Amino acid sequence: MNIQFDSKNLLADMVGKEHGVTRSEIERSESKALKALRTLRRQSEAGLYGFPHLPFQDTAIRAVTRYAGEVNGTYDTVCVVGIGGSALGVWALDCGIRGPHPVQGAHTPQHPRLVILDNVDPSFTAQALDSMDPRKTLVVVIAKSGGTAETVSTFLIVREWMERALGRRKAAARITAVTTEGKGDLFELARAERYRTFGIPENVGGRFSVLTPVGLVPAALAGIDIRKLARGAARMTHFCWQPDLEENIALRAALYHWLIWTRKHKSIQVALPYSNHLWGTAFWFRQLWAESLGKAHNLKGEVVHAGQTPVAALGATDQHSQVQLYLEGPNDKVFTFWAVKKFASAGKIPSRKFGLPAFDALAGQSLARLIDAERRATAAAMVEAERPNCTVTLDRVDEEHLGAFFQMMEFQTAFVGGMLGIDAFDQPGVELGKKFTYGLMGREGYEQYRRQFQTYERKRARAK
Ligand code: PA5
Numbered sequence: 001m002n003i004q005f006d007s008k009n010l011l012a013d014m015v016g017k018e019h020g021v022t023r024s025e026i027e028r029s030e031s032k033a034l035k036a037l038r039t040l041r042r043q044s045e046a047g048l049y050g051f052p053h054l055p056f057q058d059t060a061i062r063a064v065t066r067y068a069g070e071v072n073g074t075y076d077t078v079c080v081v082g083i084g085g086s087a088l089g090v091w092a093l094d095c096g097i098r099g100p101h102p103v104q105g106a107h108t109p110q111h112p113r114l115v116i117l118d119n120v121d122p123s124f125t126a127q128a129l130d131s132m133d134p135r136k137t138l139v140v141v142i143a144k145s146g147g148t149a150e151t152v153s154t155f156l157i158v159r160e161w162m163e164r165a166l167g168r169r170k171a172a173a174r175i176t177a178v179t180t181e182g183k184g185d186l187f188e189l190a191r192a193e194r195y196r197t198f199g200i201p202e203n204v205g206g207r208f209s210v211l212t213p214v215g216l217v218p219a220a221l222a223g224i225d226i227r228k229l230a231r232g233a234a235r236m237t238h239f240c241w242q243p244d245l246e247e248n249i250a251l252r253a254a255l256y257h258w259l260i261w262t263r264k265h266k267s268i269q270v271a272l273p274y275s276n277h278l279w280g281t282a283f284w285f286r287q288l289w290a291e292s293l294g295k296a297h298n299l300k301g302e303v304v305h306a307g308q309t310p311v312a313a314l315g316a317t318d319q320h321s322q323v324q325l326y327l328e329g330p331n332d333k334v335f336t337f338w339a340v341k342k343f344a345s346a347g348k349i350p351s352r353k354f355g356l357p358a359f360d361a362l363a364g365q366s367l368a369r370l371i372d373a374e375r376r377a378t379a380a381a382m383v384e385a386e387r388p389n390c391t392v393t394l395d396r397v398d399e400e401h402l403g404a405f406f407q408m409m410e411f412q413t414a415f416v417g418g419m420l421g422i423d424a425f426d427q428p429g430v431e432l433g434k435k436f437t438y439g440l441m442g443r444e445g446y447e448q449y450r451r452q453f454q455t456y457e458r459k460r461a462r463a464k
């Protein structure tokens with residue numbers, strides 16, 4: 001496993017003092033980064049945060065592997081019902097290992113197909129159901145809270161679709177629930193209907209849960225090697241605890257990002273994977289960075305409205321859509337390129353020449369070389385325009401590298417949260433939206449949110 005972080009283009013020497021960090025700014029902030037590391041270590045050892053322990057949970061990994069073995073050969077489709085942290089990691093994994101696929105959804109061509117029902121768009125859901133055979137589908141319903149409106153409603157539709165075709169008992173045998181052990185409405189239903197159940201540790205939040213059964217169950221069913229995933233994550237975890245910025249790339253990246261964000265006022269971070277296989281991971285990262293670091297209050301209770309808006313852009317495709325803005329628009333962004341050293345195939349360009357300069361220049365080369373040149377050229381153009389940027393390079397996109405990369409990003413996010421003095425692990429904003437939704441849908445106990453929403457509607461009616 002080999003992942004590198006190149007921070008050179010974040011330096012003042014490269015992009016000027018206004019936009020890049022100086023050696024003395026870095027040195028002055030090192031102790032803050034180390035303090036964030038010590039605090040996270042203490043809290044995770046005390047059991048407050050569970051994500052650093054996940055790669056070492058052999059029992060959970062064995063249980064999921066055993067289950068995948070038991071059901072092997074009984075399905076051609078895995079239908080995941082979940083949203084946010086209960087869906088994005090699965091998409092990132094499948095896109096990374098078996099993909100690429102361009103969007104979440106019902107059309108993964110590989111066997112077995114993975115269908116992720118996250119959104120509650122009625123036609124998307126209907127089309128997905130039409131594309132599956134209930135006798136050959138395994139359903140994995142995932143919700144940490146056990147009561148998210150989107151997941152519950154879609155699951156009720158899927159459950160009925162299964163029951164109508166197979167009858168109650170056979171349908172239940174094809175449904176697995178991943179939720180908090182012993183708690184919540186999904187757990188209660190799973191118990192009543194005797195679904196196979198896997199637990200999500202209480203101390204692991206949705207966006208940090210890809211290495212719990214949330215990601216592991218669908219991944220194992222899709223044929224992804226979850227042991228290798230855990231192995232890569234375990235190796236990265238070892239580095240992430242080192243109090244040495246050279247060895248600990250997550251801490252180094254956190255320090256640079258915190259400086260660029262807070263001292264150079266870059267309020268947007270653009271993640272630019274130069275690999276379609278990493279496109280799902282870019283969306284997973286977008287949630288991780290946004291929900292973890294976008295907070296109204298700091299740990300002292302002061303109003304801070306912290307946050308850096310994460311954007312996902314695909315290289316080289318989005319060079320022809322976004323880079324004009326990135327190079328000449330407001331200098332309010334930091335760019336993180338994600339590079340891949342070895343692609344599964346090089347994409348050799350035929351060597352025949354036509355006597356046409358644009359064609360002949362590329363003849364005999366490869367797409368792998370071209371995509372690498374595109375990324376390096378864009379980074380260089382950004383430096384010319386004084387736009388700070390950095391590069392994370394993965395040797396290849398396989399289970400070990402993805403596991404390590406997830407873990408690196410989770411540590412980096414947690415460290416930045418520590419440096420900002422905010423709670424990177426809660427999501428009060430998401431919770432409020434969920435409560436309003438239930439208020440609007442008439443759920444008992446949510447009347448106050450319905451009333452709050454009605455006040456908002458009256459305000460709208462009065463607005464001129
Ligand atoms: O990261 C989070 O906590 C959220 O994005 C959740 O993953 C998302 O809201 C789904 O929640 P649940 O798993 O409870 O359905």
